[in-house]
Amino acid sequence: MRILVLNWRDLRHPAAGGAEVYTEQVLRRWVAAGHQVTLFAAAVAGRPATEIVDGYRIVRAGSRFTVYREARRWWQRWGRGRFDVVVDETNTVPFLAHEWVDDGTPTIALVHQTCEDIWPHHVPPLAAQLGRHVLEPWWLRRLGGAPILAVSDSTREALTRFGARDVTVVPEGYEPPAALPVVAKEEQPTVVFCGRMVSYKRPGDVVRAVELSRREIPGLRLWMIGGGPLLNRLRERAPAGVEFLGRVDEGVKHDRMARAHVHVATSVREGWGLVVTEAAALGTPTIAYDVPGLRDSARAAGGIVVPPRPEALARWLCELLPGLRRQPGEGVPYGGARPWDEVADTLLAAVQRHARVPGAAAPLAPAA
Structure with missing residues (x-):
């Protein structure tokens, strides 16, 4: 398949976290299985606008706040007709790809968590009230119009409260250290x-x-x-x-x-x-x-x-x-958690259920 993933950060972004580790672990396994994968993310200082990492292509444009607009522009210019499915990976703000992917390509969202009571810890009080009670409910109600993958039952329950109807729970992954430390517990509690x-x-x-x-x-x-x-x-x-x-x-x-x-x-x-x-x-x-x-x-x-x-x-x-x-x-x-190979296979099966039948592989689109 030809898969486009939208995430506001990639693993090279200074604010990258667990969601980006999850993305990287899954995408490199999809590529190894023979799929053609593009990740669209925000620009990162010192990194090129497009590069190949672990076999998948990263396209970067926009900032924390403008990456959503830039993804839509990139799609309109270069994306149409080139993908079999679009994955909208949501970190508080969804790309809402199902509202603007306009060539019949299926979309599916991947949500790690909702923000809700974290808002007051990130922004001033008035903005927190606006985000928690107005913006996030509005975004998530709109996102509920597309099928969604959630990484925990808690996230599924939260999305359901906001009106989502088609939510599938997928596993979280972990790769233990190659050599687990063999140490005794401390004498003191x-x-x-x-x-x-x-x-x-x-x-x-x-x-x-x-x-x-x-x-x-x-x-x-x-x-x-x-x-x-x-x-x-x-x-x-x-x-x-x-x-x-x-x-x-x-x-x-x-x-x-x-x-x-x-x-x-x-x-x-x-x-x-x-x-x-x-x-x-x-x-x-x-x-x-x-x-x-x-x-x-x-x-x-x-x-x-x-x-x-x-x-x-x-x-x-x-x-x-x-x-x-x-x-x-x-x-x-x-x-x-589960081995990353199992996580990647489970996600791929969920994505394939929503993807259209792949056509002949088109050349990779330009970065901009």
Whole structure:
């Protein structure tokens, strides 16, 4: 097939995250299976307007806010008649390709998460109210006119609330490190948190929960892994037993995660919660807030979900840590997610159900 994927970022974008890892892992497998894949994304400083990466072509144009307009213009100039299906990958703002792909090419959306209560953590109060209660509902109601793939039951449920009728849940993927660290758990009871120090990850809740837990577990220690705008302020105010490591390489991250007794996750919401999967694969169970995305990954990995309050997190830390010290957790295959080969095959089957019968392969379109 000839497949066009629309995503506002590619993996070389400085703001790339889990959704872009997902995209890259899937697309390179589709190419290896013989399909012709183009990814349209926003421009990246220092990267060309078009390049081949792992066999698929990336076309870049526009900014965070104009990439949607540029995708439509590129389609009108170069896309018509050249593809068998268009995948509209949504990161808060959908491309709404089904409204402007005008040559009969089928479209299907891929949604990792809805934004909803994350809005106040990214924009000023008035803009947050507008985004959460006006813009996002409007976008998602329109997106519901096309078939949708969602990476978790939580995302499917959210999309259904906004009127989507045809939503298929597809798996999240994970590739464990080639060499899993073989380390002993710490002698002291140890908790690890791994994520950016930003408000929607709620790192302050983790610190507060450990403070409360130390009343019953005096030697309790917390490792906070990750950079971000709140790092310096949190580090300056760190209470006893709390160490902020900042941003670390993958080897250090995996070593610390494997040595800790329990991992905690406290985001406002996630599409899945890949860090939960990582910890589980390393033999460290998670206590997660019972919020969209985290509840999916934590339950898949055999973790615990608790009400989203520091007091509830502290109570469960005190409840579970003694047992985890006596009998540490074991690694969960793929951390409760699925191998990337299986994810790519599942997505391809879903996309093929909506694609038209491929015609003779046309030459690749110019970048602009």
